[in-house]
Amino acid sequence: MNAHLFPQPVARNRSESYWAIVRRQFWKRRLNRAACAVIALLFAVGLLADFVASDLPILLSLEGETYVFPNLLRPPELRRWDNTLLLEEMGENDWAVMPPVPWGYNSHDLSSVLSPPGPGHVLGTDSEGRDVLSRVVHGTRVSLAVGVLSVVVVVLIGVVLGSVAAYFGGAFDLLLMRLVEVVHALPTILLLVTILSVVMLSGWASVVGMMLVIGLVGWTGVARLTRGEILKVKTMEYVEAARALGYSHLRIVARHILPNSISPVLVSATFAMAAAILIESALSFLGFGISPDMASWGGLLSDGRKHADAWWLAVFPGAAIFVTVTVYNMAGEGLRDAIDPRLKV
């Protein structure tokens, strides 16, 4: 047990490498496998959102013309159409393959505003007659995009600053720790809301903006962790050997130190994913996040706060956030236990 508690140089000749052990420990637990399955499902829904819910068919044959993936490619001649109109207008020789949810996330069904879950709209509609299920499906894409990209930003900034501070020490270290303290002292939500209210983006730009600002305030945890791990590894003999061989600082850090100190960062990144998704939905809930023309879970939920008679607006998007955050936390804990149960991440 004790042999793999600490990150070691990867042993290529031994029967089982460090990562193979971690992987085995991780897969051993049923909960971890379940969490990964749900994460995979979420990604599938996010990536294929246009095929799950769209206002145009997946395949369409209209007046002798065949369209492949009009839901994705949006041919200009179909711009004024949607599934409802098509079904009314289609002749005998026309046919279409509909997505399971025949509503776009921005198609307004004004005949049913705030209608409860039922056959037409499986999870009901919001205050503008938009299908809740379609918005939840497309919200998955937004949430995961914000989560993944802000974690990339978090890890990049955190690892670079953390390793520079720990490897060079001295003034670098002092400066980083001051910076970490400043970011810790600032009230995250207020800061983010202020920045986002100043920038005011719309569409996918609001998603990118969101991911950048979440990344900019979220990197401190990873930086501190990287710093601590590198301080531990830095004095080891193989680092000294690398230095004696005359390798550059970059090579020593990137090829020799980081691979042996990165595993806790991986755990932290998984938790950061949950945190980023939570913050994104909280900001959208407060009305400062993803712009309303995009579908987001938090935005739907804030509609639920305004319309108390429409319980489905509060229940479903909230459940989506809850499930996503839970599975990431679960995967993070599983990973932590597989790497080192005593790790304090």
Place this chain on the structure above:
Amino acid sequence: MLPFVARRLTWMIPTFFGVTLVCFGLMRMANADPITADLQQGLSGRQISSEALEHLRKLYDLDKPWHVQYGKLVGRLVTFDLGNRWQDGRPIAEVLAEALPITLLLSFLSMALAYLIAVPLGVFSAVKQHSLSDQALTVALFVLYSLPSFWVGTMFIVFLASGQYVSCGFQGEPGCFPLQGWHAFSGFDQMSTGEKILDVAWHLVLPVVTLTYNAFAALSRYMRAGMLETLRQDFIRTARAKGLSERSVIFGHALRNSLIPIITMFGLTLPQLISGSVIVESIFGIRGMGFVALEAIRLPDYPLVITIVAFTSVVTMVGILVSDLLYAMVDPRIRLDGSEAA
């Protein structure tokens, strides 16, 4: 002790400058001087001559280089010369003095509740490790920990307070709990002290629960882990070998030692509660600091926003300092003279 506090307070100065620099950067980014804000919004619709504009710029120091402006901002923050808010011209200090006690009440109640429940629950769970109740508790705490508070708050409003689904008919409120505010809007001043306390308590049930359970779940998990770690130590075996009762081993020896990491959590929980209160106050319409801040951002009234951000940052820094001091007080192994603990 004193030199430690002095040194830590000195270290706060660069952090404070960092925080105010971020605030100043935000202000510049927003280009938020009252003149352009007024012109952009076209509130008055009046034409302004370039001389008058120049005069106004001079008045608000907008003609000065940035470091002079920044220096003035810090000077005003330090001397509590905060100015008035744009919305209604009330002094910012007065607005904050009104909002702060409400947020403090919320945070204090939450913190106290979280610790009061988390410590016994964590101990119970650790002592009964692997039992069915421990496993059930662990799952429940994990779920609570991942439950987004703005969802819980919204569900409370929709199902308990809106009157759409349940109704109790207290004080003319539609649901079983009030929809808005931290006390009754009408007739609160006429109530006797007892009635006032009851009224506030009734108003704060849902907000406090919403604000508390996340911190409570995190604390319980830490408490359980810390207790398990302590129970494995040699001195616990010694205590048992001496023939001490299990009660005395757990409460006299193990609990005291595993409380230490929990106390440091105080410093980390504080910023979470502050962030949480922004959301909770916005959901439940409670006019605390978070509510005022969001209102100011919506307007936008950036000087007020920046005052609140700077102010909360200082509170957070002090909170972390206090938790470090508490840590040293309960654990004699930690010395505050700068050398690492033995």
